Amino acid sequence: MSTPRLFLRLLVLIAPYRGWFAIAVLLGFATVGSSIGLIATSSYLIASAALMPSIAVLSIPIVGVRFFGIARALFRYAERYTAHTATFRLLAGMRGWFYETVEPLAPAGLIDQRGGDLLARAVGDVETLEQFYLRVLAPPLVALLAGLLACGLMLAFDLRLALMLLLLLGLAGLVVPLLVHVLSRRSAGASIAHRAALSTNLVEGVQALDDLLALGREDLLLARVREDSRRLAQAQEHLATVRGLGNGLVLLLSHLAALAMLLLAIPLVRNGELDGVYLALLALTALASFEAVTPLAVALQSLETSLAAARRIFAITDTPAQISNEPATSPEPQDYSLELRNVSFSYPGQSQNVLENLSLRIEAGQQLALIGPSGVGKSTLVQLILRFWEGWSGEILLGGVPLRAYRAEDVRQMIGVVAQHTHLFNGTIADNLRIARPMASQAELDEACRRAHLSDLINRLPNGYDTWIGEQGMKLSGGERQRLAIARALLKDAPILILDEPTAHLDQTTASDVVAALEELRQGRTTLTITHRHEHLASVERIVELYQARCGNDADHPTTKGAES
Structure with a gap:
């Protein structure tokens, strides 16, 4: 310049x-x-x-x-x-x-x-x-x-x-x-x-x-x-x-x-x-x-x-935003189903698609799991649904309406996410919970923590909800951090839920506790669970397996396809 x-x-x-x-x-x-x-x-x-x-x-x-x-x-x-x-x-x-x-x-x-x-x-x-x-x-x-x-x-x-x-x-x-x-x-x-x-x-x-x-x-x-x-x-x-x-x-x-x-x-x-x-x-x-x-x-x-x-x-x-053509208003969804029709996507600067001709449908209120090894595009799919990336081909529908017809902010209001790495701020437990709903009452905080199996921890802490959890929540264990993320998602009360490897870095006992809390969170919501293993999927109604289809000996650019079981 x-x-x-x-x-x-x-x-x-x-x-x-x-x-x-x-x-x-x-x-x-x-x-x-x-x-x-x-x-x-x-x-x-x-x-x-x-x-x-x-x-x-x-x-x-x-x-x-x-x-x-x-x-x-x-x-x-x-x-x-x-x-x-x-x-x-x-x-x-x-x-x-x-x-x-x-x-x-x-x-x-x-x-x-x-x-x-x-x-x-x-x-x-x-x-x-x-x-x-x-x-x-x-x-x-x-x-x-x-x-x-x-x-x-x-x-x-x-x-x-x-x-x-x-x-x-x-x-x-x-x-x-x-x-x-x-x-x-x-x-x-x-x-x-x-x-x-x-x-x-x-x-x-x-x-x-x-x-x-x-x-x-x-x-x-x-x-x-x-x-x-x-x-x-x-x-x-x-x-x-x-x-x-x-x-x-x-x-x-x-x-x-x-x-x-x-x-x-x-x-x-x-x-x-x-x-x-x-x-x-x-x-x-x-x-x-x-x-x-x-x-x-x-x-x-x-x-x-x-x-x-x-x-x-x-x-x-001056970096151009990914979402360049936001509509002025968002339509009302017919329901809270999710559907992908022949979706393909590659990151800028890469010639090979990360996702290729992926099609699936999650009915409103249904629970579906995507299983596959790392690198096949599971997390990329989540980012597309959340409208963090544009430039995909095919169609993504939310409630029967093309995803691009919604304002990105409105899409994210309809979706709750529990990821494997949930960011926790250096504040109190209450501060981190109220990020999801700033005006939440104490009764709503109590109910969310009860359903997330977090109440026992809060009752043990000398300052309760006013306990400072440190940078990235380092004063909490891995399972406690995940249950806090689940409580936050419960407070948000979004109709669509995405679980992105929520138990990936937890031991078996802690993972079982987190899965029990997730059962409360899944109830009545359209749920997409992203994972690389079959454990803890007993309540999931459908499982779609993603795998890599390689061309020749090129192992650096996986192509994602789906197989349902």
């Missing part, structure tokens, strides 16, 4: 907060203007007082010093408060926008993304855009207004003074930032990339810490983190060095400006064209005016890091 287009897209995101930012710019100008006024009046006051005039002559500059001194503090506070309030609101809005944009992409659109990298984009990259206003947009506007004010003040004394100050301000506000930009362009993008890599490896390493420790390979994670940290520190060190260079050059130009004002003004005093009492005012006012252009030394450097972060954010948000 080109830099101008990227810049415009960032401006569009800021547009809802433009009123706040406009006020902040005006307050920033008032702050710098008060600084210039304070320096000008105080220097004139000191120079005038040295001549010992009447106190009446000094009364106006004395009042000016007091006014500008107080005004500067008040304007600075108001400017910082307004700018940061607007920026924090912008960042909060951007995080919400990023999540709302990314959520419809899951899981199909994010299949190639790493969790740590997504976290880095949602948190670190969005936070980097704070610089876009505070260091990129506002400072040039404040500098322009303050520079015009300072040059106008010089123009009141002599045109040559105004032109010289304008030249030096131009060097500090344009040439120095361009030099800093050229020197830091590569490191600005590298710092964003290395920070993302560090975040990604840290997240993945922490998630896999148990396995790394068990295998004795924690040194592998440590080496990656150290290398990422070294590269990030190297990039940041280079950026800091360039920033220091830029600030040093602006400081040098500010003192040259004060010297230039003296060199131009002294001949005017000698020729009687200028009162000598204004010499200090001219030199110090020129020096004070550089307060406005000092932030510009690193403005383009901040712009580069902001654009690098924005590219990473928009690379995700």
